[in-house]
Amino acid sequence: MSTKSTDTVDERIGSESLLSRLMKRPELGAIAGVILVTIFFLITADSAMFTLSGVLNFLTPSSQLAILAIGAAMLMIGGEFDLSIGSMVALAGLFFSVAVVNFGMPLFMAIPATLAFAAAVGSINGQIVVRTGLPSFIVTLAFLFILRGLSLVGLKLATGGSTQLRGVREAVEGDFLVPFFSGDAFPGFFAWLASIGWIETFKNGVPKVTGIPVEILWSIALVVLATYVLLRTPVGNWIFASGGDPEAASNSGVPVKKVKISLFMLTAACAALLAIIQVLDAGSTDARRGFQKEFEAIIAAVIGGCLLTGGYGSAIGAFFGSIIFGMVVIGLTYTDFDQDWFQVFLGGMLLLAVIFNNMIRKRVTGER
Amino acid sequence: MSDAIVHMENIEKRFGPVIALAGVSFDVSAGECHCLLGDNGAGKSTFIKTMSGVYKPSAGSILFEGKEMNFDSPRDSMEAGIATVYQDLAMIPLMSVTRNFWMGREPTKGKGLFKRFDIDRANEITMAEMQKMGINLRAPDQAVGTLSGGERQTVAIARAVYFGAKVLILDEPTSALGVRQTSNVLATVARVRNQGIGVVFITHNVRHALAVGDRFTVLNRGKTLGTATKGNITAEELQDLMAGGQEMATLEGSLGGTV
Numbered sequence A: 001m002s003t004k005s006t007d008t009v010d011e012r013i014g015s016e017s018l019l020s021r022l023m024k025r026p027e028l029g030a031i032a033g034v035i036l037v038t039i040f041f042l043i044t045a046d047s048a049m050f051t052l053s054g055v056l057n058f059l060t061p062s063s064q065l066a067i068l069a070i071g072a073a074m075l076m077i078g079g080e081f082d083l084s085i086g087s088m089v090a091l092a093g094l095f096f097s098v099a100v101v102n103f104g105m106p107l108f109m110a111i112p113a114t115l116a117f118a119a120a121v122g123s124i125n126g127q128i129v130v131r132t133g134l135p136s137f138i139v140t141l142a143f144l145f146i147l148r149g150l151s152l153v154g155l156k157l158a159t160g161g162s163t164q165l166r167g168v169r170e171a172v173e174g175d176f177l178v179p180f181f182s183g184d185a186f187p188g189f190f191a192w193l194a195s196i197g198w199i200e201t202f203k204n205g206v207p208k209v210t211g212i213p214v215e216i217l218w219s220i221a222l223v224v225l226a227t228y229v230l231l232r233t234p235v236g237n238w239i240f241a242s243g244g245d246p247e248a249a250s251n252s253g254v255p256v257k258k259v260k261i262s263l264f265m266l267t268a269a270c271a272a273l274l275a276i277i278q279v280l281d282a283g284s285t286d287a288r289r290g291f292q293k294e295f296e297a298i299i300a301a302v303i304g305g306c307l308l309t310g311g312y313g314s315a316i317g318a319f320f321g322s323i324i325f326g327m328v329v330i331g332l333t334y335t336d337f338d339q340d341w342f343q344v345f346l347g348g349m350l351l352l353a354v355i356f357n358n359m360i361r362k363r364v365t366g367e368r
Numbered sequence B: 001m002s003d004a005i006v007h008m009e010n011i012e013k014r015f016g017p018v019i020a021l022a023g024v025s026f027d028v029s030a031g032e033c034h035c036l037l038g039d040n041g042a043g044k045s046t047f048i049k050t051m052s053g054v055y056k057p058s059a060g061s062i063l064f065e066g067k068e069m070n071f072d073s074p075r076d077s078m079e080a081g082i083a084t085v086y087q088d089l090a091m092i093p094l095m096s097v098t099r100n101f102w103m104g105r106e107p108t109k110g111k112g113l114f115k116r117f118d119i120d121r122a123n124e125i126t127m128a129e130m131q132k133m134g135i136n137l138r139a140p141d142q143a144v145g146t147l148s149g150g151e152r153q154t155v156a157i158a159r160a161v162y163f164g165a166k167v168l169i170l171d172e173p174t175s176a177l178g179v180r181q182t183s184n185v186l187a188t189v190a191r192v193r194n195q196g197i198g199v200v201f202i203t204h205n206v207r208h209a210l211a212v213g214d215r216f217t218v219l220n221r222g223k224t225l226g227t228a229t230k231g232n233i234t235a236e237e238l239q240d241l242m243a244g245g246q247e248m249a250t251l252e253g254s255l256g257g258t259v
Ligand SMILES: Nc1ncnc2c1ncn2[C@@H]1O[C@H](COP(=O)(O)OP(=O)(O)OP(=O)(O)O)[C@@H](O)[C@H]1O
Pocket: B015, B018, B019, B020, B038, B039, B040, B041, B042, B043, B044, B045, B046, B047, B087
């Protein structure tokens, strides 16, 4: 054997193709899925689906889901689930509405208070999981019911027996923070686009699309931030490590418990952000808000490449997983298919994604 | 010894009814390699895990540079300057070599909100440190799961050597290594020791121990059987101590001295 072998490149490595490098990215499946679903609807759906207003039409529910799914994905990468986020949307929505309507708080107080409240509830989830060592699946399943129940009871207390708390829109009227959390952004820009004829207008000259719904911008901001944290910060490395093998991570000096509790707080805060956006949009809240959203968020995260066992996945994937979701729900209304195919489609996607992810994991870990 | 970096006094550790350690004293000084030997289940791993902050001892005290220490987590002991290669390596298969190497101690660049993981520097140092150990990585972003057992062990050792500021603990580091990597590890242990770092070296292999060790402590069923210094003990005597004496002698005949 040549003694120089340590200085030379290992001769046993063929150069890696771009494709096989791409195959290693967890979000690959979701991006491929978006392309497939797009092709499917390009063929089957009314052409209105892919006009600007049609696209925003399906991106709006997509991005609402993405706000939840990005949080859920980060938590899943950290090795835990949160089944209570759907109920958290309802409870945070109630908290926010009560703060604004019953206590007359301005948004600059009500919004941070709601986020902090949700984070506190999330930290209870996290503390219980971390301290007892019980699976988060079961702990947060309990909280799914507890939080939903609290929302129902709280709503009746706050309204004197009604199932809906109204008056949010009136209460926040004129608040300088409203445009950041509801409605469409960049109306001036879209009016200008319309004036030079780049986007369609109604007969009276008002553009058909007055701006980009704020939730789309929020979800993009979140996915950029989450991806940056995951891939480019020490905390990101701790999240992957905590999910990959908590004991090894802890032995290597990663504060696993803190990481996990923080992630539970983050997912709950994401649920609260969604609640704020939805409540401001609707002008009211009820106890059914966020119903079953925890499943949709987890499905979007899994379609996005998150492993159920933790330690692997991406926020970008969850974002695209949510887009697939929104495209399918809304897209079917543009086709001749019965809308109830949606659930079949969804289950099929999920199954495909899990099988695909499992394959990828074996490739990455070299398991056979 | 007065100039010991770490001095463990009468350490006991119980797991429920199991007594894993029944009063073990041990110390390691700067610039020495103290070997810990013993049969399977003797309590070696448990002992070094109390030294590295994974377990809290049920009784006994740990003095670090003369001061009583209470390590609440591995992070505490790392910050004090103790690095450990665990027997199970503490590696995460789904993560890249670089991410594993720096796990818990990521280098950063930038300030405040823009403080970020300096991936380029991390990759560079990882490749260089691995090369020092005689392993050419295909790429620093290769997942640890795709490495061979010996390569994984080498990553774990390279990591500990790189971070072992004052004390380096190696729990059976050579068990899965080939000839070249083993001699690399032994040479590294000698080099690190000569730099003034205290090395705790756990092994079953008496020849490896004698090659680099300055002192040898044998553990048996949670107790120390005594400590010998280099030159005052032969390979056969160590072997006998590890196996608990007489049984070994009878074995030796039938195996023709191959152990
Ligand atoms: N977490 C634990 N819970 C219960 N018992 C344990 C635990 N860890 C170790 N033990 C017991 O303590 C004893 C010592 O184990 P330890 O791992 O320290 O042995 P060792 O000397 O490192 O052995 P080997 O050479 O096989 O690595 C064993 O009997 C083991 O079963």
